[in-house]
Amino acid sequence: MTSLLIRDCTVAGVPSSSVYMAGGKVARISKGEVSVPEGTEVVEANGGTLLPGMIDSHCHPFEYGWLKRSVDLRGVSNVTGIRLRLQAGVLRSRPGEWVFGMGWNQEDFPGRKMPHRADIDEVSPSNPVVLTRVCGHIAVINSRAVEELGFGSREGAEYERDSGGLTGIVKEGALVEAYRRIPRSAERCAADLQAVEAEAARAGLTALHCVVSPEGYREELAALLQLESAGSLSLRYRVYFPPEAMEFVEAEKLAAAPRGQRVRLNGVKIFADGSLGARTAALREPYADDPSNSGILRMTDEDLSALVERVDAKGFQAIIHAIGDRAVEQAVDALARVTGTKNPRRHRIEHAAVLPKDLRDRMARHGIRAAVQPLFVTSDTWAVDRLGEERVRDLYPFRSMLESGILASGSSDSPVESMSPILGIWASMTRGGAAPEESLSLDQALAIYTSNAASNGFDEAAISEGGPACMTLLDSDIAGMHPALLRKVGVLATVVDGALVHSYGSG
Numbered sequence: 461m462t463s464l465l466i467r468d469c470t471v472a473g474v475p476s477s478s479v480y481m482a483g484g485k486v487a488r489i490s491k492g493e494v495s496v497p498e499g500t501e502v503v504e505a506n507g508g509t510l511l512p513g514m515i516d517s518h519c520h521p522f523e524y525g526w527l528k529r530s531v532d533l534r535g536v537s538n539v540t541g542i543r544l545r546l547q548a549g550v551l552r553s554r555p556g557e558w559v560f561g562m563g564w565n566q567e568d569f570p571g572r573k574m575p576h577r578a579d580i581d582e583v584s585p586s587n588p589v590v591l592t593r594v595c596g597h598i599a600v601i602n603s604r605a606v607e608e609l610g611f612g613s614r615e616g617a618e619y620e621r622d623s624g625g626l627t628g629i630v631k632e633g634a635l636v637e638a639y640r641r642i643p644r645s646a647e648r649c650a651a652d653l654q655a656v657e658a659e660a661a662r663a664g665l666t667a668l669h670c671v672v673s674p675e676g677y678r679e680e681l682a683a684l685l686q687l688e689s690a691g692s693l694s695l696r697y698r699v700y701f702p703p704e705a706m707e708f709v710e711a712e713k714l715a716a717a718p719r720g721q722r723v724r725l726n727g728v729k730i731f732a733d734g735s736l737g738a739r740t741a742a743l744r745e746p747y748a749d750d751p752s753n754s755g756i757l758r759m760t761d762e763d764l765s766a767l768v769e770r771v772d773a774k775g776f777q778a779i780i781h782a783i784g785d786r787a788v789e790q791a792v793d794a795l796a797r798v799t800g801t802k803n804p805r806r807h808r809i810e811h812a813a814v815l816p817k818d819l820r821d822r823m824a825r826h827g828i829r830a831a832v833q834p835l836f837v838t839s840d841t842w843a844v845d846r847l848g849e850e851r852v853r854d855l856y857p858f859r860s861m862l863e864s865g866i867l868a869s870g871s872s873d874s875p876v877e878s879m880s881p882i883l884g885i886w887a888s889m890t891r892g893g894a895a896p897e898e899s900l901s902l903d904q905a906l907a908i909y910t911s912n913a914a915s916n917g918f919d920e921a922a923i924s925e926g927g928p929a930c931m932t933l934l935d936s937d938i939a940g941m942h943p944a945l946l947r948k949v950g951v952l953a954t955v956v957d958g959a960l961v962h963s964y965g966s967g
């Protein structure tokens with residue numbers, strides 16, 4: 461077992477500390493120099509802050525991995541541009557493998573002409589190709605994809621045709637079907653995860669609360685478990701699967717199986733509503749910029765309650781996506797029936813974006829937890845249009861949440877936002893000027909990414925002798941730093957269970 465020493469760091473406000481780790485645990489914390497066994501790996505911190513391992517408490521690493529491997533078609537100005545970038549993507553792929561791309565917009569092309577399957581067949585005769593338009597609702601697919609999906613004889617508005625048959629432009633339901641039917645493999649999911657894991661370790665993350673997808677949970681869970689048993693995972697994963705996977709997880713006894721510490725199946729991710737951007741988040745009052753619309757609840761009150769009871773009875777943690785205040789209310793109603801005041805299963809609400817005082821109070825009273833995304837505050841510049849001046853004050857009220865006693869954790873919802881917890885800390889303290897009274901203090905911002913995030917996933921986070929050796933070393937002493945400067949702070953090292961999974965200069 462390797463041992464590791466971090467020298468000259470600031471731990472819990474104490475400068476010039478040394479932390480010695482062995483056997484995956486913190487063995488000794490001391491002030492000043494320490495003597496350690498020969499062969500111990502040494503990291504010089506030069507006064508940098510050592511934190512308990514930072515955790516992203518809600519992200520989609522498999523989706524992000526998929527996106528990273530896709531051909532980026534944003535900004536192309538003609539069909540030749542699509543062809544050139546696609547060609548590079550095809551060269552990176554194995555024969556016959558599906559190739560994805562996204563981001564083209566024919567509004568930027570000469571004559572605003574949509575691409576045709578013949579345009580891309582030339583560069584990809586044997587790999588099936590799906591290239592999604594910037595909106596996500598339309599794609600062009602090549603002839604090989606038409607063939608593999610059996611779309612050739614399809615009729616209707618979702619399958620565009622000209623005199624030569626299908627043009628390759630598919631829309632809405634057809635595109636959803638294509639995505640669902642594209643074959644996935646545990647091997648491909650594993651490669652995607654490892655690409656994301658390296659980036660997460662560089663960002664200072666030691667654990668991810670990983671949401672697996674309804675379309676691919678079998679392959680994604682298999683990838684996680686195979687990588688774990690091969691000893692190939694650097695980070696810890698706390699996994700949340702969709703309700704439709706519950707039977708599979710139970711039949712395969714995946715949650716109960718005794719394993720290492722890297723992967724744990726914690727619970728079930730449930731959707732109560734949609735998003736503010738698409739005006740599908742369920743609000744108590746109509747949208748300010750669409751008075752005929754209050755958004756959409758995905759389930760009836762009864763169905764959500766029944767599902768939450770089933771999840772709770774099986775011993776799983778429920779995490780409910782609820783963005784609008786009507787959806788949060790529905791989630792609180794359903795959860796309050798099983799939580800008592802202590803909420804022993806640590807059920808959470810994800811996003812809890814529009815959160816007026818009455819709902820904050822009810823969440824606190826029932827011990828209902830939350831996972832929030834500080835970078836949404838700086839990204840959702842259109843929020844005031846959707847909600848109006850009055851209601852927007854109840855959007856992302858992080859300080860009020862913490863002060864009313866809600867245990868909230870920080871997250872990225874990656875690939876929606878950058879995985880960097882440093883950026884999350886910066887956003888939670890600066891908020892781009894939105895409702896500045898809801899800005900967090902440095903201690904609160906650190907807590908949502910460390911102790912609160914750990915607790916929300918049934919882990920502990922503290923740098924203490926005998927405790928787990930999961931920690932993040934920053935390149936500066938951040939106490940007293942101006943919040944605006946925090947986004948420039950670098951990560952010197954990331955340690956998971958006593959192993960250095962990232963160190964500055966090692967790439």
Ligand SMILES: [Zn+2]
Pocket residue numbers: 518519520671873
């Ligand atoms: Zn999400």
